[in-house]
Amino acid sequence: MKTPSLLPEPYKIKMIEPIRLPSAAERRERLSEAGYNTFLLRSADVYIDLLTDSGTNAMSDAQWGALMTGDEAYAGSRSFERLEKAVQDVYGFEFLVPTHQGRGAEHLLSKSWIKPGQIVAGNMYFTTTRAHIELAGGIFRDVIVDEAHDPRSEAPFKGNVDLKKLKALLDADSKKVAYVAVGAPVNMAGGQPVSLENLRAVSALCRERGVRVVLDAARAVENAWMIHEREPQCKDWSAARILKEMCALVDACTMSAKKDAYVNIGGFLATHDRGLYEAAQNLCVLYEGLHTYGGMAGRDLEALAVGVREMVQDEWIAHRLAQVRYLGERLDAEGVPVVKPFGGHAVFVDARAFLPHLSQDDLPAQALAAWIYEACGVRAMERGVVSAGRDDEGRNRRPSLELVRLTLPRRVYTQTHLDFVASEIGALHRRASRLPGLKIVKEPKHLRFFQARFEPVPVAAAASRG
Numbered sequence: 247m248k249t250p251s252l253l254p255e256p257y258k259i260k261m262i263e264p265i266r267l268p269s270a271a272e273r274r275e276r277l278s279e280a281g282y283n284t285f286l287l288r289s290a291d292v293y294i295d296l297l298t299d300s301g302t303n304a305m306s307d308a309q310w311g312a313l314m315t316g317d318e319a320y321a322g323s324r325s326f327e328r329l330e331k332a333v334q335d336v337y338g339f340e341f342l343v344p345t346h347q348g349r350g351a352e353h354l355l356s357k358s359w360i361k362p363g364q365i366v367a368g369n370m371y372f373t374t375t376r377a378h379i380e381l382a383g384g385i386f387r388d389v390i391v392d393e394a395h396d397p398r399s400e401a402p403f404k405g406n407v408d409l410k411k412l413k414a415l416l417d418a419d420s421k422k423v424a425y426v427a428v429g430a431p432v433n434m435a436g437g438q439p440v441s442l443e444n445l446r447a448v449s450a451l452c453r454e455r456g457v458r459v460v461l462d463a464a465r466a467v468e469n470a471w472m473i474h475e476r477e478p479q480c481k482d483w484s485a486a487r488i489l490k491e492m493c494a495l496v497d498a499c500t501m502s503a504k505k506d507a508y509v510n511i512g513g514f515l516a517t518h519d520r521g522l523y524e525a526a527q528n529l530c531v532l533y534e535g536l537h538t539y540g541g542m543a544g545r546d547l548e549a550l551a552v553g554v555r556e557m558v559q560d561e562w563i564a565h566r567l568a569q570v571r572y573l574g575e576r577l578d579a580e581g582v583p584v585v586k587p588f589g590g591h592a593v594f595v596d597a598r599a600f601l602p603h604l605s606q607d608d609l610p611a612q613a614l615a616a617w618i619y620e621a622c623g624v625r626a627m628e629r630g631v632v633s634a635g636r637d638d639e640g641r642n643r644r645p646s647l648e649l650v651r652l653t654l655p656r657r658v659y660t661q662t663h664l665d666f667v668a669s670e671i672g673a674l675h676r677r678a679s680r681l682p683g684l685k686i687v688k689e690p691k692h693l694r695f696f697q698a699r700f701e702p703v704p705v706a707a708a709a710s711r712g
């Protein structure tokens with residue numbers, strides 16, 4: 247096998263934040279105090295934090311410099327104008343409504359465009375997106391391709407919309423469909439991308455039926471670069487060109503700026519549609535703040551305006567994807583079962599294959615995330631039955647994927663950190679048959695994975711239950 251290699255970082259380090267690996271005894275105690283939920287660990291007790299890439303990015307010197315120029319005027323801030331111009335230039339949307347983060351934009355969109363009882367079709371769900379669709383009275387329908395549910399499939403665009411499934415929904419009653427929500431890439435499927443060809447086909451089909459399309463643009467630049475790498479017609483296209491092309495195919499986007507845009511907080515709704523713009527601006531005043539700041543400080547708008555322009559620089563995005571691929575290849579070389587091809591923001595470990603002695607009721611992905619922290623102080627998160635929550639009848643939704651996500655914050659960790667993560671998880675894998683499952687002992691009503699508490703279920707008990 248060829249030795250994995252990594253592109254050198256296109257930056258050097260100007261400021262550092264110390265981190266510390268707690269002792270094995272401390273880790274065991276902290277994990278138990280946190281109810282075996284990695285979301286409930288304290289950051290001070292984490293060595294390498296791969297919980298999420300959301301808001302955990304390192305800003306550039308240009309972004310830090312821009313903070314000082316923030317215009318904190320309540321209304322009509324210059325910082326808003328700079329952000330608006332950046333979004334128009336980079337994404338190509340004419341209208342911008344800033345929000346405190348991505349779910350703020352999802353809220354405004356869902357309330358503006360969904361009538362109770364209507365359907366929103368999407369390529370697999372995302373937690374906050376579906377929650378807002380349902381709070382607005384909508385019904386979510388998954389129309390992703392079947393390969394997305396198979397961690398063994400190596401199809402290049404496992405995030406694609408299944409056009410047959412979408413067409414069947416539109417044929418049944420296109421008036422019932424509020425809009426089609428395309429996540430690109432698909433977070434819950436392992437950061438798998440949507441091809442430009444697929445997005446074009448979805449857009450054409452929906453335009454023909456008078457149905458609107460919304461892009462979840464949290465990591466659209468990562469998707470754009472995977473299109474550059476995997477879609478032959480686009481191999482000479484820049485990330486900037488592909489992103490613009492994607493946005494031209496949809497009516498609006500919701501954006502969590504905490505992802506692609508290298509900031510620690512922020513988001514927006516952007517659209518070509520004046521009606522949506524005006525409705526969302528009005529709701530913004532109720533839920534976020536005046537429509538020229540939307541819950542962000544002027545300085546945050548400035549850092550975001552710079553980040554939006556940085557994120558489409560090819561060398562940045564190429565390095566980001568190379569880093570994810572490097573971690574994936576190192577884990578693969580250790581024999582750890584990982585979802586392939588590697589996606590944009592994270593490496594996903596297949597917890598069912600890692601812990602084959604556990605059933606889905608033993609919450610294998612939740613358990614694996616806990617045992618990874620206990621083994622080496624690395625924090626990951628569950629994407630499986632716990633994240634999927636319960637259906638209307640209160641039954642557990644049972645996704646076919648039980649994944650542990652090792653997410654890379656942007657511009658934060660070095661190759662040495664990634665080597666440590668891969669070799670420690672490799673060692674854990676070699677003793678996996680002795681690792682117990684978990685059961686829920688406290689379950690909150692909304693987005694339970696954030697705050698639920700668990701207890702270990704010994705291996706013998708799990709096995710006898712089958």
Ligand SMILES: *Cc1c(COP(=O)(O)O)cnc(C)c1O
Pocket residue numbers: 300347348349350372374375429433462464465501502503504505512513
């Ligand atoms: C993070 C995320 C969101 C929600 O954004 P927040 O900024 O966390 O509110 C929506 N969709 C996707 C795909 C995301 O990754």
